[in-house]
Amino acid sequence: xxxxxxxxxxxxxxxxxxxxxxxxxxxxxxxxxxxxxxxxxxxxxxxxxxxxxxxxxxxxxxxxxxxxxxxxxxxxxxxxxxxxxxxxxxxxxxxxxxxxxxxxxxxxxxxxxxxxxxxxxxxxxxxxxxxxxxxxxxxxxxxxxxxxxxxxxxxxxxxxxxxxxxxxxxxxxxxxxxxxxxxxxxxxxxxxxxxxxxxxxxxxxxxxxxxxxxxxxxxxxxxxxxxxxxxxxxxxxxxxxxxxxxxxxxxxxxxxxxxxxxxxxxxxxxxxxxxxxxxxxxxxxxxxxxxxxxxxxxxxxxxxxxxxxxxxxxxxxxxxxxxxxxxxxxxxxxxxxxxxxxxxxxxxxxxxxxxxxxxxxxxxxxxxxxxxxxxxxxxxxxxxxxxxxxxxxxxxxxxxxxxxxxxxxxxxxxxxxxxxxxxxxxxxxxxxxxxxxxxxxxxxxxxxxxxxxxxxxxxxxxxxxxxxxxxxxxxxxxxxxxxxxxxxxxxxxxxxxxxxxxxxxxxxxxxxxxxxxxxxxxxxxxxxxxxxxxxxxxxxxxxxxxxxxxxxxxxxxxxxxxxxxxxxxxxxxxxxxxxxxxxxxx
DNA sequence: GCCGTTTTCGGCCCGACTGTTTTCAGTCG
Numbered sequence: 346x347x348x349x350x351x352x353x354x355x356x357x358x359x360x361x362x363x364x365x366x367x368x369x370x371x372x373x374x375x376x377x378x379x380x381x382x383x384x385x386x387x388x389x390x391x392x393x394x395x396x397x398x399x400x401x402x403x404x405x406x407x408x409x410x411x412x413x414x415x416x417x418x419x420x421x422x423x424x425x426x427x428x429x430x431x432x433x434x435x436x437x438x439x440x441x442x443x444x445x446x447x448x449x450x451x452x453x454x455x456x457x458x459x460x461x462x463x464x465x466x467x468x469x470x471x472x473x474x475x476x477x478x479x480x481x482x483x484x485x486x487x488x489x490x491x492x493x494x495x496x497x498x499x500x501x502x503x504x505x506x507x508x509x510x511x512x513x514x515x516x517x518x519x520x521x522x523x524x525x526x527x528x529x530x531x532x533x534x535x536x537x538x539x540x541x542x543x544x545x546x547x548x549x550x551x552x553x554x555x556x557x558x559x560x561x562x563x564x565x566x567x568x569x570x571x572x573x574x575x576x577x578x579x580x581x582x583x584x585x586x587x588x589x590x591x592x593x594x595x596x597x598x599x600x601x602x603x604x605x606x607x608x609x610x611x612x613x614x615x616x617x618x619x620x621x622x623x624x625x626x627x628x629x630x631x632x633x634x635x636x637x638x639x640x641x642x643x644x645x646x647x648x649x650x651x652x653x654x655x656x657x658x659x660x661x662x663x664x665x666x667x668x669x670x671x672x673x674x675x676x677x678x679x680x681x682x683x684x685x686x687x688x689x690x691x692x693x694x695x696x697x698x699x700x701x702x703x704x705x706x707x708x709x710x711x712x713x714x715x716x717x718x719x720x721x722x723x724x725x726x727x728x729x730x731x732x733x734x735x736x737x738x739x740x741x742x743x744x745x746x747x748x749x750x751x752x753x754x755x756x757x758x759x760x761x762x763x764x765x766x767x768x769x770x771x772x773x774x775x776x777x778x779x780x781x782x783x784x785x786x787x788x789x790x791x792x793x794x795x796x797x798x799x800x801x802x803x804x805x806x807x808x809x810x811x812x813x814x815x816x817x818x819x820x821x822x823x824x825x826x827x828x829x830x831x832x833x834x835x836x837x838x839x840x841x842x843x844x845x846x847x848x849x850x851x852x853x854x855x856x857x858x859x860x861x862x863x864x865x866x867x868x869x870x871x872x873x874x875x876x877x878x879x880x881x882x883x884x885x886x887x888x889x890x891x892x893x894x895x896x897x898x899x900x901x902x903x904x905x906x907x908x909x910x911x912x913x914x915x916x917x918x919x920x921x922x923x924x925x926x927x928x929x930x931x
Numbered sequence: 932g933c934c935g936t937t938t939t940c941g942g943c944c945c946g947a948c949t950g951t952t953t954t955c956a957g958t959c960g
Contacts, residue, residue, distance in 0.1 A: 373943055448958050773947085800947070
């Protein structure tokens with residue numbers, strides 16, 4: 346039996362929730378289950394593969410007991426101990442846990458009111474029946490809102506996960522001697538934040554051999570469909586993968602057609618009709634009054650395909666029919682930012698002790714993060730720890746800690762010649778719009794990142810007020826992950842973005858494009874909108890460990906989808922211009 | 932149940948927000 350990471354995480358969470366409401370098991374044991382679930386959920390590799398290779402001990406958060414349980418789960422499909430813990434709890438309890446805002450206690454309360462399905466819950470909430478039975482009005486509203494969010498949430502995977510799986514398949518395809526070129530297709534090629542299926546194309550003069558090669562790929566659970574030019578398979582991890590193989594003379598048309606987007610292609614076909622062409626995945630035909638008058642033109646590449654229509658080829662990331670076709674016709678496509686333009690990363694969390702080592706959110710040392718930055722070829726790097734646990738401290742304590750940390754960084758810089766190390770913090774924009782760190786401490790930093798980390802479901806006005814307030818602080822340089830969305834988990838916060846962008850541009854504050862797989866925030870559409878106001882951006886990884894510093898590519902993709910060029914992204918600039926923007930003395 | 936430059940015991944993040952429980956519980960990150 347195949348068990349996906351998501352399913353595995355859910356099994357562990359369910360067990361933890363069962364412990365919680367039964368009152369058996371201590372709090373830390375429950376937390377251990379949840380911690381393991383978190384790690385599994387965020388792994389880009391399949392945990393079941395680790396198990397098969399006897400490498401479960403490489404997964405952090407899995408100790409002897411949990412490894413034993415997982416072993417039982419993967420080999421027998423069930424864990425006796427887990428079933429024991431969940432005994433006597435109705436199924437609805439576990440379904441309710443999937444609703445945002447509903448935890449074990451609330452789910453238990455609702456289950457005990459006799460609700461037996463999510464559908465019934467929806468109905469009884471709307472009828473006010475549950476409120477009559479003692480559920481508070483506000484809670485009822487909150488659950489309804491949560492249900493709404495769930496229904497709008499698709500079952501799509503995050504781009505970086507899809508990207509990692511796709512790379513393996515692309516590498517495998519390239520090994521086939523009959524393959525000339527391979528590409529990802531669809532939303533994957535356009536680098537959309539979430540991906541449905543994995544689609545690929547290949548060019549070859551012997552298509553049948555390529556589809557046969559594809560269907561022999563390791564990790565296939567079953568073949569749904571295998572034709573001469575096309576094959577669809579389901580992988581053991583539950584993903585569906587499609588392959589289309591085309592001959593070289595029309596490969597550009599095939600690639601273009603299946604890259605989409607749908608709206609881009611529709612617009613293109615209308616345009617082509619006006620010019621006497623008919624477009625399809627098989628090529629370009631000459632038509633007159635609906636009659637085909639000419640045979641297919643050669644379209645070996647996408648460039649040739651677009652050239653036949655008198656236009657440049659837009660980069661895949663912006664093929665969404667939002668003006669790229671017009672720009673391509675006028676030969677005025679943007680010169681989009683590239684990964685290799687990036688010269689530094691300013692949003693990194695280290696394990697630098699905050700009050701005590703266990704408070705630090707990051708897992709790796711500043712030294713290791715700086716080392717990685719050098720390997721990436723960066724010219725500068727900034728450490729921006731969260732001063733957690735200081736809210737209840739005196740400003741004096743906080744200032745002392747900042748001074749201590751500053752000395753530590755200065756000391757490190759004095760031993761490091763080849764890269765500039767900058768001293769920053771990521772602080773909270775509190776509910777009332779004030780900052781979580783006193784100005785006196787902020788004034789000593791090279792830069793300050795401010796972000797909303799609580800109360801994301803506030804009203805449009807509240808969120809806007811908080812953002813505007815931070816943008817008016819003389820010490821804030823960057824607003825981190827401005828919409829605070831978590832893909833597949835939490836929607837973007839609402840704000841009057843025009844107001845936010847106007848003020849950001851006026852006060853010369855940067856908006857972050859956060860590369861974290863679950864964030865990809867600022868969203869691409871808002872990047873485009875902000876750019877029109879003259880806002881500048883910084884692409885950061887928000888890495889909490891060294892390996893996450895490789896996520897920069899995904900932030901760059903968001904920027905590209907938002908039509909950003911290197912002049913819009915300050916961390917592509919030369920050090921002189923960059924330092925000038927931040928008012929840092931070189 | 933996990934984990935280890937406080938390593939085989941004894942710790943384990945904690946602050947913000949929400950709702951309603953005037954002092955705290957549940958949820959989230």
